[in-house]
Structures are given as structure tokens and as C-alpha cells.
Amino acid sequence: MDTNPAARLMEERIAQVRLRMAEAAKAAGRDPAEVLLCAVSKTQTSDTVLLSAGMNVDCFGENHMQELVAHHSDGAYQGKPAHFIGHLQTNKVKKVVGIASLIQSVDSLRLLDAIEKEAGKQELRQDILLELNLAGEESKTGAGLEELWPMAEHALSLPHIRLRGLMGIPPAGSTSDENRRYFASLRGLFEKLCEEYPNEKFDILSMGMSASFEEAILEGATVVRVGTAIYGPRDYGNKA
Numbered sequence: 001m002d003t004n005p006a007a008r009l010m011e012e013r014i015a016q017v018r019l020r021m022a023e024a025a026k027a028a029g030r031d032p033a034e035v036l037l038c039a040v041s042k043t044q045t046s047d048t049v050l051l052s053a054g055m056n057v058d059c060f061g062e063n064h065m066q067e068l069v070a071h072h073s074d075g076a077y078q079g080k081p082a083h084f085i086g087h088l089q090t091n092k093v094k095k096v097v098g099i100a101s102l103i104q105s106v107d108s109l110r111l112l113d114a115i116e117k118e119a120g121k122q123e124l125r126q127d128i129l130l131e132l133n134l135a136g137e138e139s140k141t142g143a144g145l146e147e148l149w150p151m152a153e154h155a156l157s158l159p160h161i162r163l164r165g166l167m168g169i170p171p172a173g174s175t176s177d178e179n180r181r182y183f184a185s186l187r188g189l190f191e192k193l194c195e196e197y198p199n200e201k202f203d204i205l206s207m208g209m210s211a212s213f214e215e216a217i218l219e220g221a222t223v224v225r226v227g228t229a230i231y232g233p234r235d236y237g238n239k240a
């Protein structure tokens with residue numbers, strides 16, 4: 001164990017999160033190994049990210065292109081995968097494709113086309129999730145439910161994109177029951193997606209954050225995105 005107190009605290013927080021994840025998985029009759037812990041490293045310094053990369057997290061989540069690029073070029077992820085989870089503007093796609101192993105937050109046909117074009121240029125196949133906004137709040141990112149089927153159809157037609165599944169963020173301030181219902185409806189859509197395209201292999205359902213990852217695991221999440229419960233409260237003054 002690390003003797004640096006900040007490192008010890010982080011290690012303890014991660015151990016706590018892992019324990020709670022394992023208990024939720026067991027309660028749902030699932031194998032805890034099915035659920036990946038994505039450490040949401042937005043606003044953290046590269047040193048902090050580097051420290052956490054040596055600990056028990058599976059991947060990283062960033063919601064700003066600049067931070068993704070900075071942490072990546074500093075080697076802070078230590079080779080672990082980094083996911084893009086924030087609202088992605090088409091003019092930033094160039095920088096994100098090729099660094100992010102998974103873009104979780106694809107929410108428009110236009111964005112799909114921009115990613116396809118860039119991935120083609122870089123001669124790679126970009127893994128993505130479609131982000132849905134089931135709550136229909138104006139201020140939030142994510143596509144409306146009616147956009148799911150056209151986006152899925154389009155994503156599956158693009159040769160440099162591999163659609164892996166769905167992502168969702170419940171409305172802020174929801175109760176535990178509300179979160180659980182939200183996650184259940186997202187899981188229902190994920191199951192429909194699998195039924196609609198039986199020849200595809202969709203394997204990622206990303207839902208649940210610090211305040212809701214247990215409910216998300218109970219409802220079938222395969223990735224939880226946890227920031228505060230690992231790094232403590234965010235200091236937006238640090239933002240790259």
C-alpha cells in the first residue's frame with residue numbers, strides 16, 4: 001500500500017466503490033466481473049489521474065476534449081482505456097477519435113457522420129455508444145427516444161463505426177427509486193436493440209454515477225461512471 005496519504009485515501013475510496021459494486025452485482029445474481037469501473041477523471045490533474053491509473057479502475061471517462069488530450073499526452077492513463085462521456089461538438093471529433101477507445105456520448109446523426117469521416121481518415125473503427133436522454137430535459141445532452149432507431153440504423157451502416165450499446169444519465173436530484181426506474185427503461189431499450197438486430201453483438205450498457213451506481217448495476221449496467229466517490233468533490237478551478 002502507498003504511504004502517500006492522498007494515495008491511501010484514493011485507494012480506500014476505490015476499494016469501497018468496488019465492494020459496493022460487488023454487493024449490488026451479487027444482489028442482482030450477476031458476476032461482479034461483468035461490470036467495469038470507469039473512473040471519471042474530468043477536472044483532475046494528470047498527476048491525480050496517473051495515481052489512480054495504478055489502482056483498481058478499469059478505464060477513464062472524460063467529458064472535455066482538452067482534458068482527454070492533456071491526460072493522454074501526459075501518459076496519465078498508463079495505457080488503460082479512456083472513454084469520452086461528454087457532449088461532443090463535431091469540430092472536436094478529430095482530436096477525440098483515435099484517443100478515446102469508446103465514445104459513449106453519441107447523440108446525433110451529424111455526430112455519427114463526423115466520427116465516421118474521421119475514423120475513416122485514421123483508418124480505424126471507432127467504438128461508440130448512443131446516449132439517450134429519456135427524461136427529455138432541455139438542458140441535458142443525449143438524444144430523444146424517437147432518435148434511437150434512426151441513429152442505430154445509421155450507425156450500423158457506417159463501416160468505421162462499431163455500435164456497442166447505450167448510455168444514459170438520469171436527471172440530477174432523482175431519488176434512488178427514480179434512478180432505478182430510469183435505468184430499468186434504458187435497459188429495456190437496450191434489450192429491444194439486441195432483439196431488433198440479432199446479428200449484432202451489443203455488449204455495453206453504461207449507466208450509474210457516484211450517487212446511483214448500485215441501482216444501475218441492479219438494472220444491468222455493464223459500465224458505471226464514477227467520479228466523486230473516487231476522487232472526492234470536483235474542483236472546477238483545476239479544469240484544463
Ligand SMILES: *Cc1c(COP(=O)(O)O)cnc(C)c1O
Nearest residue numbers: 040063085209210225226227228
Ligand atoms: C461527471 C460525470 C459522471 C460522474 O459523476 P459523479 O457524480 O462525480 O460520479 C458520470 N457521467 C458523466 C457523463 C459525467 O459527466
